[in-house]
Amino acid sequence: MPDTDVFYTALALLSFFFLIKVSTRLKLSRAKHPSVRGHSKWARRIAKWVPYFSYDEEAFFSxxxxxxxxxxxxxxxxxxxxxxxxxxxxxxxxxxxxxxxxxxxxxxxxxxxxxxxxxxxxxxxxxxxxxxxxxxxxxxxxxxxxxxxxxxxxxxxxxFGYDFYKSCLKKGFENAQNLGPVLGPYHPIIKNNVEELKRISGLDEVSFHMSGTEAVMQAVRLARYHTGKRYLVRFCGAYHGWWDGVQPGIGNQRKTNDVYTLRDMSERTLSILRTRRDIACVLVNPLQGLHPNSDASSDAMLVNSEREAAFDKTAYSEWLQKLQQVCKERSIVLIFDEVFTGFRLSHKGAQGFFAVQADLVTYGKTVGGGLPVGVLCGRHHLMQRFKEDRPANVSFARGTFNSHPYVMTSMGAFLQAVQAEDIQRSYQxxxxxxxxxxxxxxxxxxxxxxxxxxxxxxxxxxxxxxxxxxxxxxxxxxxxxxxxxxxxxxxxxxxxxxxxxxxxxxxxxxxxxxxxxxxxxDGWWWQESALTNKWIKRRMLKDMVKSVSAKRLVKEAKR
Missing domain, CATH: 3.90.1150.10 (Aspartate Aminotransferase, domain 1)
Structure with missing residues (x-):
């Protein structure tokens, strides 16, 4: 009898833990966008199944x-x-x-x-x-x-216009011409650049990289290093560079599963952030405010007319502010990827535009004054790449070309030029x-x-x-x-x-x-009532299946 009691007690405990696990998994799944974009593994699987077919001349036009x-x-x-x-x-x-x-x-x-x-x-x-x-x-x-x-x-x-950047490049090259491409030592302009970037970002430290993708890689690495947690949260449709670690869907060949792709502007997402203990950081591309939960639009995917976009500044600002608060409460690192939006939306980028302060911010594109660059700004405790009490426990990241003299001097010219009164006035x-x-x-x-x-x-x-x-x-x-x-x-x-x-x-x-x-x-927008977006998608699928069947018949005939 006692053995039976132990068995049923163990069974009850196992059932309890199983239900907890299923419930947790279900909660996570519900926080993902219901489309394939929100389910990275399925996106990769389906992409492998999509067969190639081509329209001949007649079908091309009809x-x-x-x-x-x-x-x-x-x-x-x-x-x-x-x-x-x-x-x-x-x-x-x-x-x-x-x-x-x-x-x-x-x-x-x-x-x-x-x-x-x-x-x-x-x-x-x-x-x-x-x-x-x-x-x-x-x-x-x-x-x-x-x-x-x-x-x-x-x-x-x-x-700001190509003539603006040609001016930055000219000044930058003039200021670095006596040094040339010396790597390792810093050009003196670096101090001014760092102080200005700290002021713009509202953060404590700066590191330089060769591209926006590389800056994002370092931000994610440091967040995992300091939190000791594995998972990164990104939002459905967001682009953060070509690195597999932040591009878990189509195009990613990594087998490692360490990214959660969740819904933008969703209370279910906030609930996941409040309750899970394995999340190191949340990565935000503020450009998603234009098309939340949708990929960056491309005509290659324009099979019908369902492309959507609409920007609601108030709603997206409120969402980012809620996100910031939850991350603060749960000690999750909030990373703003401003490689694209930095200096475009405001002098202080999306942080200034949406009134949100992140823990780590990446810049790129324009801040190099026309030359390739990636910049990471962050809080002191997150930017440190070593542990005081564990000298061998480091988060190594350098890059041979970081702080290249011509990049630094062109950046200095850019940061000075954007402070001009006419540019600051135009932001208003x-x-x-x-x-x-x-x-x-x-x-x-x-x-x-x-x-x-x-x-x-x-x-x-x-x-x-x-x-x-x-x-x-x-x-x-x-x-x-x-x-x-x-x-x-x-x-x-x-x-x-x-x-x-x-x-x-x-x-x-x-x-x-x-x-x-x-x-x-020329007739490309011919229209009739039967031509709906749903009909177009079904016809695309029908053509795909038809082409696969035709290929099989040809294959059989050759045997």
Missing amino acids: SDEAPIAVVNQRKKGFKQLSESLACHSPKSTGFYASLEDSVSDVRFTNLYRVPYPYRNYLGEHIKPASIVTESSGVMLKDLDGRCGVDLSGSYGVNV VLEQVWNDRVQQMNQALNEAGVPVKLANLSSILTVLYTQPSRYNWMYQYYLRNEGILLSWIGTGRLIMSHNFTDEEFAEVIKRFVSAGVKMKK
Whole structure:
């Protein structure tokens, strides 16, 4: 009898602990976004299952089952567009094409500009080129001497205009020319840079790195080192560089599971942070305020018109402030990734814009004055890379090129230049200026009957499509034909420098409207009631399954 009591007691305890574990796991799962983006392991699995297929010429123009008259209209418009683009910059196009077999980035970006079933036929007839020789104001000039309006922003480097950065580089090189590329010793300018970065970040110490990704790597490493905890929390859709440790979904080959991808702006997420004991840090990319829980938009994923974005400053500020408070209560390190937003949203970046103080902050892009750099600012106790009472227990991070003299002097020129009265004054009206400009653009597009609108977070814009379509990705090429230069992700993100005048922005509006009117005229935005976003997704799946079946039949026939 006593043995039986022991058995049932043990069974009850095991059941209790099992239920606790299941309940904890369920709570964590509910804090994740229900989409594949919120479940990194499933995202990787599904990505491996997605088969490749390609539309032939006929399907390329009729994948939405448009009537023959519309298909012919598209064919005619496509031919005119491809010929026009080819005429604009033949030297640049040829030069860029010559790089494809030797520069892996060129091959990758060429293939991932549009949804993959369309890329083969498109690539045979339209060959985009990104070869430029000169910048001036808001314009870039290519090998053929053709100028275009730059909306790529050099991936975020260009906040104040290229002429501003050329000035920083010139001053920086002049100040370091007597030293040259001496590594190890510091140039004296480092002290001024450090003091200014401490003032801007509101933190105690600074370390320098070669890129934003590297700065984020060091921030995460230090957070784990000092807390002794394993897990990092990032938010669904957020991008923090190419490192696998903060990119746990598609593109990640790591087997280690040490990242939780949770919902942005969710009470369930706050509950997880309040109750779990294994979380070292929370990593925030403030750009997510424009599209919470969604990936950075890319035309390669533009299979229908479900792309969403809307910025609510009050709501996102409240969320970040709640997050800060929970992290403080639980001794979780709050890291702001300001590689993109630093100096763009305000002089003190997103911290100043949203009135939140982080424990660690990373900067990059623009702060190098035009040169590559990563910066980490943090509290004294978190930046220390060793334990006083354990001399062999260190968190080593250096990097050969950190504090390169030319980077430091160009950074010094940048940090001095942004203190100018006109720049500081512009920050006070920056948000309103860009909100007004986007409103003007949306009004003009609407009046022209173009099914496009834009959303923005200050000078960061994204294009949204207001009616179901399989061909929204074509808009990037009509914009290019109008002299609008975008990055390889197309209309997903437009990064505009703050030196755009009202007149220059009015010209951008004019070109956006012109591109939209021509695209509509060529039949790409043909519409009927049966063409819904749901129908488009189902048709995409049907085409995928059909292509797989066809390949199997061919394989069987060859046996």
